[in-house]
Amino acid sequence: MSDLFTSPTGDWTAVSPRLATARRLIGVSCGGVLLLVGIVVTVLLWWWLGVPIAIVGIVIAAWVWWWAPRNRRSWGYTEGPEDFVVRGGIMFRRLVAVPYGRMQFVDVEAGPVARQFGFATVTLHTASTKTAAGIPGVPIDEANRLRNRLTELGDSGGAGV
Amino acid sequence: MSELPPDDLESPEEPGTPAVPAGAQTEGRRTHPLTALVQGGIWAGLGIVGLFNAFVNGDSFSLFSGVIAVAAAVAGGLLIGLIAGFLRWYFTRYFIDGTELRIESGVIFRTSRRIPYERLQSVDIDEPFLARLVKLSELHMEMAGGGESRSTLRFLPLDESRQLRRVLLARAHGAGADEAVAVAEEQREVITVVGPDRIIIGTLLSLDFLFAVAAIVTLLIVGFAVPDAWAVLGGIIPTGFWLVQIIGSRVIAQWNFTLSRGSRGLRIERGLLSRSSQTIPYERVQGIAVVEPFIWRKLGWQRLSVDIAGYGASADEENGVSDTTLLPISDPPLARAVAEELIAGSDPDSVERTPVSRRSWVFAPIGYRFRWVGASDRTFVAREGWISRHTDLVPHHKTQSVALRQGPLQRWRKVATIEVHTPPGPVNAEGRHLDALVAREIADQQIARAPH
Numbered sequence: 001m002s003d004l005f006t007s008p009t010g011d012w013t014a015v016s017p018r019l020a021t022a023r024r025l026i027g028v029s030c031g032g033v034l035l036l037v038g039i040v041v042t043v044l045l046w047w048w049l050g051v052p053i054a055i056v057g058i059v060i061a062a063w064v065w066w067w068a069p070r071n072r073r074s075w076g077y078t079e080g081p082e083d084f085v086v087r088g089g090i091m092f093r094r095l096v097a098v099p100y101g102r103m104q105f106v107d108v109e110a111g112p113v114a115r116q117f118g119f120a121t122v123t124l125h126t127a128s129t130k131t132a133a134g135i136p137g138v139p140i141d142e143a144n145r146l147r148n149r150l151t152e153l154g155d156s157g158g159a160g161v
Numbered sequence: 162m163s164e165l166p167p168d169d170l171e172s173p174e175e176p177g178t179p180a181v182p183a184g185a186q187t188e189g190r191r192t193h194p195l196t197a198l199v200q201g202g203i204w205a206g207l208g209i210v211g212l213f214n215a216f217v218n219g220d221s222f223s224l225f226s227g228v229i230a231v232a233a234a235v236a237g238g239l240l241i242g243l244i245a246g247f248l249r250w251y252f253t254r255y256f257i258d259g260t261e262l263r264i265e266s267g268v269i270f271r272t273s274r275r276i277p278y279e280r281l282q283s284v285d286i287d288e289p290f291l292a293r294l295v296k297l298s299e300l301h302m303e304m305a306g307g308g309e310s311r312s313t314l315r316f317l318p319l320d321e322s323r324q325l326r327r328v329l330l331a332r333a334h335g336a337g338a339d340e341a342v343a344v345a346e347e348q349r350e351v352i353t354v355v356g357p358d359r360i361i362i363g364t365l366l367s368l369d370f371l372f373a374v375a376a377i378v379t380l381l382i383v384g385f386a387v388p389d390a391w392a393v394l395g396g397i398i399p400t401g402f403w404l405v406q407i408i409g410s411r412v413i414a415q416w417n418f419t420l421s422r423g424s425r426g427l428r429i430e431r432g433l434l435s436r437s438s439q440t441i442p443y444e445r446v447q448g449i450a451v452v453e454p455f456i457w458r459k460l461g462w463q464r465l466s467v468d469i470a471g472y473g474a475s476a477d478e479e480n481g482v483s484d485t486t487l488l489p490i491s492d493p494p495l496a497r498a499v500a501e502e503l504i505a506g507s508d509p510d511s512v513e514r515t516p517v518s519r520r521s522w523v524f525a526p527i528g529y530r531f532r533w534v535g536a537s538d539r540t541f542v543a544r545e546g547w548i549s550r551h552t553d554l555v556p557h558h559k560t561q562s563v564a565l566r567q568g569p570l571q572r573w574r575k576v577a578t579i580e581v582h583t584p585p586g587p588v589n590a591e592g593r594h595l596d597a598l599v600a601r602e603i604a605d606q607q608i609a610r611a612p613h
Contacts, residue, residue, distance in 0.1 A: 004567065004577060004597050008605065083608055091569050097608040098562040127447075127470050128561035128582035 005087050005095050012076025012087065018117045019137025020072040026113065027064020031057040077135050084124065084150060086133045096133045102126045103154035106147045110140070122146055189254030189265065195295050196316045200246025201239040202291045208234030255314060262302070262329065264312060274312055280304045281333040282470065283426075284326045285439040285484075288319065293436060298322040302329065330440065334425055349428060352499065355418040355489055357433075363490040364411045366456045368549075373404040415489045420499070427503075429487070439484060445469050446503045447559045448588035449487070451496065451552040458550060463496045464489060467503070468586030485587050500554060506539035507554045515603065520574040521594030534579065534592035534603065541581050541607060543590040553590035555581050557610040565604045567597065579604045 038054025067090075075088040080097070087095040103124055110120035120143040123134040138146065212234045253266040262276040282303040292298060297316035304312070317325070364370055377400050384394040416433035426442035447468040457463070465488040488496060500507055512535035521529045532545040541560070544552045560581055567577040577600040580591040595603065 004565070004601050008608075083611070093567045093572075094564060095566075095604070096562055096564040097604070097611075099560075099608070099611045101612055102561050126561040126582065127584040129585050130564075130580065130582045131562040133562070 005093055007076065007078045007087075008085055008097075009078045009080050012078055015072060015075045015135060015137035016117075016119045016139045017069075017072065018119055018139075019075075020068040022113055022117045022119075022137075023068035023072075024065055027068065028061045031059075031061025031064070033057070034060065072137060075135060075137065079149075084133075086124070086135055088135070096131060098124050098126060098131060098133055100150070100153035103150055106150045106154075108143045108147050110143075119143070124150065189256045192250055192253055192255075192314060193297055193316050193318055193321075194250065195297060196250040197243050197246035199289075199292045199295065199297060199316055200249070201242035203289065204242030204245075205235045205238035206291070208238030253314075257325075257328070264314065276302055276304065276312055278329065278332040281329060282445055283440050283442060284329050284333075285437065286319075286322045286326060287438075288432075288436040290434040292316050293434075300325055326440075330425065349421045349423045352420045352422050352427070353488070353491070353495060355415070355420075355491070357412070357416050359490050360412050360415050360418065363457065363462060364408065366460070367407075367411075367454055368456065370404070370407050373400055373407060376400045377404070411489070415486070418489055420488060422502075427487070427499075437484070441467060441469060441487070443503060446556075447586065448553060448555040448583045448590065449500050449504060449507070450587040450589070451500070451509075451554070453550040453552075455548050457490075461493055462490050463493055465491060465496050465499060466587035468583050468588040470584045504540055504554055504556045506537045507542065507556070508537075509535070509542050509544065509552050509554070512537045512540075512542050515592070515595065515599060517592065517594045518574070518576045518596040518599075520596075521576050523574060524570070524594055529594065532593060534595065536603075536606065536610070541590060541610075543581070543592050545593065551589075553588050555583055555588060555590045557607075558612045559583065560607065560611040563604050563607045563611065565600060571597075577601070579607070581607055 034057025035054050036057075038050045038052070038057055040050070041053060042050030070090050071088075074090045074093070075086075077084065077086045083097045083099045084103075085095065085097045087093070104127060105125050107123040107125065108120050109123065114120055114137075119137045119139050121134055121136045122138050122143050124131065209231065212230055248268050249266065252268050252271075253264065256263040256265070260277060262278070264274045264276070266272055266274075285301040285303070287299045287301065288297070289299065292315075296319050298319045299313055299315040300317055300322045302312045302314075314322075314325075377397055380393055380396050380400065384397075387393075413433045414435075415431050418431040419429070421428050421430075423440075426440050426445075428438065428440050430436065430438045447470055449468070450466045452464045452466070453462070454464070464486070466485045467487045469485065488499060491499075497508065514533040514535045517529055517532040519529070525532070528545065528547050531547040531550070534541070534543045536542065536557075539556055541555045541557060542552065544550065561584065562582045564580040564582065565577055566580065571577055571594065574594070575597050576594040577597040578591060578593045579595060579600045583590065592600065592603065
C-alpha cells in the first residue's frame, strides 16, 4: 500500500488469512448456486434467461476470488503509545486513529461462518458515530485480548465526553 | 425589541423556598393533576393534524363525512389522551434523595428509572402551548450516552420545574445534598435577544423560503395562464405546507430567542406558542458550526449551532425544531464573541489556512477555492461552501477520533480527505481533497493534539 497509509508505529498487525478463505468460500458458493440455477433454467426453460444468470454467477465467484485476499491484506491495526490506529480498504482506503481515552466501548462480533473459521469483527466505539472503526477477521483469542486491553486502556485514560 | 424583557426570564423566588418540593424525598411526588387534561388536548390536536395530513395527501371527504371525521378525531384523541394521561399521572411518582432522582412509572410494567446527579448532562424545560395555557411544563433530563438518555417528567407546574432544575443542576455540579438549604437562583446576564423582526426578515431572506414562494407563484401562474392546467394547482397544498413548516420551525419556535449566561453555562429561551428553556454547560460543548447562507452573508449574518453529546439523537423528534441552535441570526462580532467564550482560540481568521489541492477542481470546479482547514493551538477549523458557507470549529481536547480517507478518484488526483470526528450533531469537520501528503501530515498533527 502507498506511503499515505503507513503505520505510525512502523508496522501493522494483519488480520487472519482465514478471512479471505471464508469470503472466497461464501463468494464461490453464491456464484455456484447462481451458475447451477442458470444451467437448470437454460436446460429446462429459456436459454436467454439462464445464460445471463450463469454468467453473473461466474463473475461473482471470480471477483470475490480475486478481491478477498487483497481486501484481507489491506486490513491492519496497531497499538500506538497513545492511540489505536486501524486501516483498511483497497478502493476506498481509510485510516482511523482513536485515542485510548475516547473509547466508549469495544464490540466483538462473530457470525456463524466467522465462528466456524475462528475469527471475529472487533469494533471500536467513541461518542462519535463517524468513528466506525471496525476490524474484520481478527482471530477469536486475539479479539478477546484486544477487547480487554482496549477497555483497560480506555478506563485508565478516560477523558469522558 | 430589547425594551421588553422576555417574560420567561425567571425572577428569583423569595428566600426561604424549600430546596426540594415537599414530599419528594420520602413518599414521592406526583406530577400535576391537570396532566390528563393537557395530554387529552394534545392528542386531540394530533388527531386533527393527522386528519389534515390525510386530506392533503388526497383522501377525499364530503362535507358531512369531513365534519364527522374531525369530530371523531377530536373526541377520540381527547378521550384516549385523557385516559392515558390519567393513568400515567396516577402511576407516576418521582423521588429525590441524596444521590439521585428516581422516576417510577408504568401501569402494567412498573419501571423505575434512576438519574444519578453526576451523570446529568443538562436539564431543559419545555412548555408546549396547551400546557403553557395552564402554567404547566415538561422537565427533560439528558444523560450521557445510549439511545434512551433522555428522561421526561410531564407535566409539572412551571415553578416546580424551575425549582427542580435549580436543585438538579446544583447537585450535578457537586453542590451538597442538604435539602434544608434553598438553592438560590443563579445570577444570569442576558447576552442577546434576537427579536422576532430579525427572525422574520432572516426567514424571508433564506433560500428555501424563497424557493417555496417561487414554487407557489409558478404554480399559480401556470395554473391560471395555461388552459386546462388546473390540476397543477393541486401542487400548491404540499408546497404551502412546506412553507408553513419553514415559518413554524424558524419564526414561531425561535420567537424572542434569548441567550443568557450563567456561572455554569449558557441558557437559551425561545418560542411563541410553546416556550422552551435549555441549558448548555460550557464543558459539554463538543464543537460549533457557523453557517452563513448565501443572502445572509451579504448582510453579514450568521447562524451558530453547537454539538452537544446526547442532543444529536433527540434533535429530530422535537417537531423538526433543532435544539442545537445557539444563535439563529447574529452579527459576526457577537457570533465570534459567543464562539470564543465556548471554544477559546477559535477565531477562523487567525489560524493558518491550508487550502485544498488545486488538483481537486474536478470534484468541485468552483467550490475547491473556498475549502480550507487550519488549526490554532486549541481548535481545529474547517471551512467549505461558496453558496452557503460552513465553518466548523472543534476544540482539540474534544476530538473523538481522526480519519484519513482516499477513494479511487482521489488517488488519481493524489488528494485525500481528513475528518475530525465529533458526536452526532450539526458539526461536520472535514477537509476534503487536500493534497495527499499534506492530509496525512495534518491527520498526524490532529491525532497528536487529541487528548490522551
